[in-house]
Amino acid sequence: xxxxxxxxxxxxxxxxxxxxxxxxxxxxxxxxxxxxxxxxxxxxxxxxxxxxxxxxxxxxxxxxxxxxxxxxxxxxxxxxxxxxxxxxxxxxxxxxxxxxxxxxxxxxxxxxxxxxxxxxxxxxxxxxxxxxxxxxxxxxxxxxxxxxxxxxxxxxxxxxxxxxxxxxxxxxxxxxxxxxxxxxxxxxxxxxxxxxxxxxxxxxxxxxxxxxxxxxxxxxxxxxxxxxxxxxxxxxxxxxxxxxxxxxxxxxxxxxxxxxxxxxxxxxxxxxxxxxxxxxxxxxxxxxxxxxxxxxxxxxxxxxxxxxxxxxxxxxxxxxxxxxxxxxxxxxxxxxxxxxxxxxxxxxxxxxxx
Numbered sequence: 001x002x003x004x005x006x007x008x009x010x011x012x013x014x015x016x017x018x019x020x021x022x023x024x025x026x027x028x029x030x031x032x033x034x035x036x037x038x039x040x041x042x043x044x045x046x047x048x049x050x051x052x053x054x055x056x057x058x059x060x061x062x063x064x065x066x067x068x069x070x071x072x073x074x075x076x077x078x079x080x081x082x083x084x085x086x087x088x089x090x091x092x093x094x095x096x097x098x099x100x101x102x103x104x105x106x107x108x109x110x111x112x113x114x115x116x117x118x119x120x121x122x123x124x125x126x127x128x129x130x131x132x133x134x135x136x137x138x139x140x141x142x143x144x145x146x147x148x149x150x151x152x153x154x155x156x157x158x159x160x161x162x163x164x165x166x167x168x169x170x171x172x173x174x175x176x177x178x179x180x181x182x183x184x185x186x187x188x189x190x191x192x193x194x195x196x197x198x199x200x201x202x203x204x205x206x207x208x209x210x211x212x213x214x215x216x217x218x219x220x221x222x223x224x225x226x227x228x229x230x231x232x233x234x235x236x237x238x239x240x241x242x243x244x245x246x247x248x249x250x251x252x253x254x255x256x257x258x259x260x261x262x263x264x265x266x267x268x269x270x271x272x273x274x275x276x277x278x279x280x281x282x283x284x285x286x287x288x289x290x291x292x293x294x295x296x297x298x299x300x301x302x303x304x305x306x307x308x309x310x311x312x313x314x315x316x317x318x319x320x321x322x323x324x325x326x327x328x329x330x331x332x333x334x335x336x337x338x339x340x341x342x343x344x345x346x347x348x349x350x351x352x353x354x
Contacts, residue, residue, distance in 0.1 A: 012258025
């Protein structure tokens with residue numbers, strides 16, 4: 001019934017045995033020093049019937065942390081900790097990309113050893129941040145000096161090199177969901193008046209510098225980018241998302257990347273995906289509330305080449321098999337999404353054998 005979703009595809013250098021992608025999802029189960037833990041190998045391998053597995057976001061520097069329990073890719077100990085995880089996924093026949101991440105203003109001194117979070121502009125996120133002592137307002141970030149930006153660009157490139165050395169097939173640049181690159185892109189968070197702010201072209205400069213540096217480190221056909229033009233997470237907004245993200249997609253499309261991955265609420269608000277797909281002219285991954293029926297329709301209509309699933313993969317390690325034979329999907333337990341141990345992580349059962 002869902003043959004279109006189960007057909008092989010390509011994304012840059014990798015061949016996918018189906019068009020079902022495991023989306024990157026923060027699970028906060030890494031250990032001290034941002035080392036991914038041994039349970040992660042089991043977790044990802046359980047879900048490796050996906051055509052492509054994308055890891056949870058990995059920090060490109062300690063200063064980019066947003067909360068405890070996140071993995072990193074900024075030192076060699078982290079590189080070595082990722083090796084068995086990637087190997088476990090490869091043993092089950094799936095390629096794996098690592099998502100590269102810097103949280104920017106989506107952080108707190110408690111997570112940064114007392115340091116102030118950084119951002120394009122000194123504009124705090126509205127609302128409360130949960131920390132060990134309770135909840136408190138987000139702090140006002142420190143606006144990055146232009147001279148500091150090249151260093152962060154280099155950290156993304158170094159993270160890409162380590163990812164490839166760890167065995168990953170490629171990397172995804174996290175430019176979505178209100179984190180640092182998204183903060184530079186959108187004029188609600190970026191009010192700079194230098195070479196990195198103001199016009200769409202200047203606001204997109206940081207994204208493109210990161211992508212070019214990462215592509216230089218591992219090859220453009222091993223690089224994907226995630227965008228979220230309609231997301232309001234972290235108080236994000238833009239005066240003209242169509243123009244901003246249309247420009248970004250066109251510029252990314254000219255770089256021969258592996259894919260563009262767009263998160264967009266499937267049934268709510270304005271939809272930018274069709275225009276971004278047209279501007280990018282490459283492998284396009286759609287994400288946002290899809291089920292097997294709507295994902296198949298998206299592929300059959302040409303709306304997307306691949307569809308990524310987040311929460312369904314948490315509760316259904318055998319999601320591809322369930323799609324294939326029409327089995328019901330289990331529902332995840334939100335109370336175990338972040339932190340903890342095997343419960344709600346590696347203990348979800350697979351469906352009974354037919």
